[in-house]
Amino acid sequence: MIEQLKPGGTLVIPLGRQHFGQDLLTIRKDAQGRTEERRILPAAFVPSTGSAEE
Structure with a gap:
């Protein structure tokens, strides 16, 4: 994943176990x-559920 990041680029990701x-x-x-x-900062990402039509 980091190998795909272009020079000058920024990757923003949650790190840790759900x-x-x-x-x-x-x-x-x-x-x-x-x-x-x-x-x-601390974060709590959760998977999306349902359809985009809701």
Whole structure:
């Protein structure tokens, strides 16, 4: 996943096990391909349910 991130790009993802607490994380890739990881805040992402028509 990180390999697909372009230089200058930012990936924002929840990290951790569902229902056990997660952190919102950003991963940035600089022009040289180095990455920097930063935990932003606690999060609780849940899967979507139902259809888009609801």
